[in-house]
Amino acid sequence: MSPEEVPAIELAKEIKATLKWGGPGLIKGGCKAVTEELARIVRENGGNIITRKRAVEIDENKVITADGEEYPYDVLISNIGIKETVELFGRDKFDREYLKKVDALKPAEGIKINIALKGEPRIGNTVVFTLDTQRINGYNEPSALTPELAREGYNLIMTHQALRSKDVKKEQKLGLEDLYYLFPELDKEGEVLMVQTYLDGNPVNRVASGTHLDFPLENVYIAGDANKGEGGIEVEGIALGVMKTLESLGIGRFSEWYL
Structure with a gap:
């Protein structure tokens, strides 16, 4: 998105972040390092990384894949985007006002x-x-x-x-x-x-900077480029959004990082 499309309050916080941290930073090792570290932490805590499975539906606290397998959950954290997560649950699970907000979301x-x-x-x-x-x-x-x-x-x-x-x-x-x-x-x-x-199904960010929309279903959270924290432009914005999710789950406090 162009600078003039960024809300003034968001731009002010992006400038504040630049002054506070010296600008949006990079990750040593690139994007691959982030996913590898996440996988390491999941495995060290007894979790599994399941690949080559396409989720096609979420129903009654379980994720259903294209080949008919079911994965139950207590807490679901989705990083595929708000619109995409709504579609997996089915639009009938949401009220009209929320769907209007979802449909109005624009990718970057x-x-x-x-x-x-x-x-x-x-x-x-x-x-x-x-x-x-x-x-x-x-x-x-x-x-x-x-x-x-x-x-x-x-x-x-x-x-x-x-x-x-x-x-x-x-x-x-x-x-x-x-x-x-x-x-x-x-x-x-x-x-x-x-x-x-x-562009289209593979944008820079699934939700443009300055737009923040909470997910209304219990025990379901959005992470990733569809829920960046205020003032975050790149990977640091995703990290700020993850911090908010962790706080919602009662895992840590990160208020000193918020802009």
């Missing part, structure tokens, strides 16, 4: 461009917000924290931009123009590795 769609640039790390573990570009909103440098993400002698830089129209080719072109404005030495000192577009 965007484009990410990955580039390799020669030299030492440029910005470190933070995000640069770009204010004088046509499309790119900011960029970060994952290899500053995890050097193995880039080949030797290079840095991996990722730019992020809002998808302002459904003309994907046009949006990608404008993003590439911004890229050469930000890094005029790119052709001599590096290369464009990949242009990725996130």
Whole structure:
């Protein structure tokens, strides 16, 4: 989403987070490190990681898979999105007013461009917000924290931009123009590795920043990019949402982290 679409209170908290923490941070090891650590904690506490199962329905405190297996639960934490979780339960389980709010939720769609640039790390573990570009909103440098993400002698830089129209080719072109404005030495000192577009069923975030909608069913919680904490832009926003869920379950207190 573009900066002007972010509610003022949310933008104020994002600025506060930047001043407090030095900007949205990265995770050492990348996204894979997060899922691997979660799996480790689950297994160490006696849990199982079940893969290659597609949930098709949730009914009477159990999840039903496409192959007919049933998994009962006391507490359900869903990270597939609010709309998607509502569909698994069935819309008839929710009142009309709540469904209106669910249907009004908008995902954040965007484009990410990955580039390799020669030299030492440029910005470190933070995000640069770009204010004088046509499309790119900011960029970060994952290899500053995890050097193995880039080949030797290079840095991996990722730019992020809002998808302002459904003309994907046009949006990608404008993003590439911004890229050469930000890094005029790119052709001599590096290369464009990949242009990725996130939209429709695979957005950047399933709920746009600044939108917070609680799930009304007992013992069911939403985590992930559909329930980021206030002021959180990237993975730190998901972490803030998880903290809220843990507090609701009576597991820890995290008020000092809230913005």
